[in-house]
């Protein structure tokens with residue numbers, strides 16, 4: 652089976668004079684939740700921007716369901732949904748209108764829209780707020796709108812950038828439950844986060860970025876074995892990478 656996402660030897664960034672990412676390669680299969688972790692400035696958001704097609708690779712390529720953005724822009728974009736770290740909402744549109752606009756952009760059937768949107772509004776306790784404008788939303792509520800819009804679409808690939816910071820514990824649990832459900836129904840989810848205990852609990856695999864390169868990737872067990880301590884947790888391994896203690900990496 653083709654991977655949902657394939658990132659091959661990606662080098663990139665904001666200017667060719669100063670590449671940020673160097674030879675980044677990884678794949679994601681259907682039904683996988685992969686944690687993208689690394690220090691501030693490691694290159695997580697830059698990797699995400701390349702996957703979204705907001706930045707062009709300097710070399711290497713990115714394929715979603717076997718296609719590059721150039722080969723089929725519409726199919727590439729429709730195969731994924733993105734939850735940004737900082738919510739971007741239309742101030743003149745209500746919550747419900749945000750959901751409707753997303754449904755239109757992704758050509759959802761009316762009955763799919765009705766069923767999914769009411770389930771999402773219920774899950775995130777936002778049913779009573781569907782006619783509200785963003786100005787009345789807290790930071791976490793704004794984030795929930797972005798999450799609901801992404802999960803309304805049910806794409807093959809979700810890109811979720813640092814989702815836990817602004818959400819309350821109930822919101823975090825709703826998001827984790829939702830990601831678990833989508834994964835079970837075959838979606839691939841790439842999630843960048845600094846919350847390692849949650850990542851450790853929920854992610855199937857990890858990619859640890861350091862200075863724009865993949866320091867190590869694999870399941871926690873694979874990474875532990877490589878690290879040489881089968882009892883190490885993600886936090887300890889991550890700290891070793893961050894401190895440049897890299898003699899255990901090949």
Ligand SMILES: Nc1ncnc2c1ncn2[C@@H]1O[C@H](COP(=O)(O)OP(=O)(O)OP(=O)(O)O)[C@@H](O)[C@H]1O
Nearest residue numbers: 664665666671689690691692693694695696697698
């Ligand atoms: N718009 C930009 N223009 C130029 N350089 C940028 C831009 N955004 C980020 N960078 C640089 O790219 C590098 C990687 O940043 P990036 O935002 O990808 O890190 P990150 O891993 O997402 O960090 P964080 O955990 O802080 O979100 C940093 O050196 C940063 O200075």
